[in-house]
Amino acid sequence: MMEFNSVIHGENILKKYGKFRLDIPELDVPRGFATALIGENGAGKSTLLDIIAGIRLDYKGSLRFFDRYDDKDRENDPAVKNAIGYEGTGNYFLPMWTVKQGREIQKLLFDSFDEDKYIEMCRYLAVPDEDNKKISDLSDGNQMKLKLAGVLARDTELLLLDEPASPLDPLMRDKLCDMIREYLQSDEGNKSVLFSTHNIADMEAVTDYMILVENGRIVEQGFVEDLKEKYVVVKGEKADEEFAEKVLYSKSSNAYGFEGLCLAERLDELAGINVKVEIPSLSQICVAIMKQNSALYGIR
Amino acid sequence: MIISQMSGVPIYQQIADNFRTDILEGKIAEGTYLPSIRSLARDLKISVITTMKAYEILEQEGLITAVQGKGYAVNAQDGNMLREQHMRKVEEGLLQAIASARIAGLSQSELIETLKLLMTLQEE
Numbered sequence: 350m351m352e353f354n355s356v357i358h359g360e361n362i363l364k365k366y367g368k369f370r371l372d373i374p375e376l377d378v379p380r381g382f383a384t385a386l387i388g389e390n391g392a393g394k395s396t397l398l399d400i401i402a403g404i405r406l407d408y409k410g411s412l413r414f415f416d417r418y419d420d421k422d423r424e425n426d427p428a429v430k431n432a433i434g435y436e437g438t439g440n441y442f443l444p445m446w447t448v449k450q451g452r453e454i455q456k457l458l459f460d461s462f463d464e465d466k467y468i469e470m471c472r473y474l475a476v477p478d479e480d481n482k483k484i485s486d487l488s489d490g491n492q493m494k495l496k497l498a499g500v501l502a503r504d505t506e507l508l509l510l511d512e513p514a515s516p517l518d519p520l521m522r523d524k525l526c527d528m529i530r531e532y533l534q535s536d537e538g539n540k541s542v543l544f545s546t547h548n549i550a551d552m553e554a555v556t557d558y559m560i561l562v563e564n565g566r567i568v569e570q571g572f573v574e575d576l577k578e579k580y581v582v583v584k585g586e587k588a589d590e591e592f593a594e595k596v597l598y599s600k601s602s603n604a605y606g607f608e609g610l611c612l613a614e615r616l617d618e619l620a621g622i623n624v625k626v627e628i629p630s631l632s633q634i635c636v637a638i639m640k641q642n643s644a645l646y647g648i649r
Numbered sequence: 650m651i652i653s654q655m656s657g658v659p660i661y662q663q664i665a666d667n668f669r670t671d672i673l674e675g676k677i678a679e680g681t682y683l684p685s686i687r688s689l690a691r692d693l694k695i696s697v698i699t700t701m702k703a704y705e706i707l708e709q710e711g712l713i714t715a716v717q718g719k720g721y722a723v724n725a726q727d728g729n730m731l732r733e734q735h736m737r738k739v740e741e742g743l744l745q746a747i748a749s750a751r752i753a754g755l756s757q758s759e760l761i762e763t764l765k766l767l768m769t770l771q772e773e
Contacts, residue, residue, distance in 0.1 A: 558698070
């Protein structure tokens with residue numbers, strides 16, 4: 350496993366509400382990379398992002414940013430929040446604001462907000478050029494583009510993006526990936542992005558590190574290239590299915606054969622039967638682990 | 650550089666193969682810096698970690714060296730490595746020829762004769 354410096358380090362992060370419990374003993378987000386926070390709806394992704402961003406302050410535990418600031422610094426030292434760009438799923442433009450007002454207010458709110466860059470970003474993302482239209486009248490996709498343009502028009506070191514891909518069409522998701530890569534390379538090794546997503550396949554080509562959250566807990570994490578060595582996809586004939594079952598994480602089968610994910614280190618337990626082994630995609634890894642855990646918790 | 654998503658060869662391997670060939674063939678001069686990890690990731694539309702893994706492979710092979718704060722520089726290459734690289738290609742080609750000869754029912758001497766004949770034809 351590769352060594353790294355953390356841009357965010359968290360300890361004993363705990364948040365309860367109702368039956369839900371977010372419980373993360375240790376959290377590390379690598380500096381200089383794009384990290385995907387993956388999980389089903391309600392897994393706790395947004396709650397965790399809100400806690401990191403300081404949108405939510407009613408949590409237990411401690412956080413460290415950029416290896417030198419803690420959660421109190423985040424609230425008291427403007428340098429910390431100036432270095433963080435946060436994009437949430439809720440509306441943070443007031444409903445009566447026009448596109449123009451939204452731009453002017455961000456100029457007032459953020460020290461490093463670069464209006465020219467913002468306009469350039471809006472053009473790149475093909476936001477309709479309608480300054481007097483109310484932001485609340487724009488489509489979800491266009492509202493998301495305005496939010497993304499807003500965080501990218503500032504001079505930050507860390508972006509926290511909550512489901513940025515969800516309201517975007519495939520072309521715009523591709524642009525989003527390009528923008529993340531452009532951001533990371535603009536200061537080699539010093540800029541980091543943490544985004545949540547359930548569109549794993551669309552974001553795979555930009556994901557360096559992944560944190561899989563389920564039921565408020567981290568169930569797997571690591572650099573994608575390391576995980577692709579840790580797990581393998583196994584395919585085999587129907588006759589060998591029962592024998593292979595014991596090492597498989599999740600299995601799908603039909604009349605002709607079976608397919609599943611297994612730990613690479615357990616592959617030799619399948620010696621003697623004829624299987625085809627392939628490198629898994631990130632979505633295959635995530636889906637298999639999610640299925641396994643759902644079965645354990647008896648959710649489905 | 651052409652990267653295929655569908656070839657079954659991991660992308661980091663494809664990148665490493667491309668640079669290895671270019672370095673060994675002298676297309677990238679000694680002391681040249683490879684593109685920064687994150688700019689290559691951007692240009693190839695792939696993740697940073699994939700690019701990083703490609704560079705790590707090349708570093709392990711002694712083809713490049715990480716220079717603190719500056720990136721990865723191409724090392725001086727000795728001629729033997731280039732020769733070995735070509736030898737490998739020769740062997741690959743010959744192995745293919747042997748396989749085809751077996752299918753065609755060619756004897757060893759017939760195969761060698763064919764090779765000699767082709768070489769003389771090439772020289773002319």
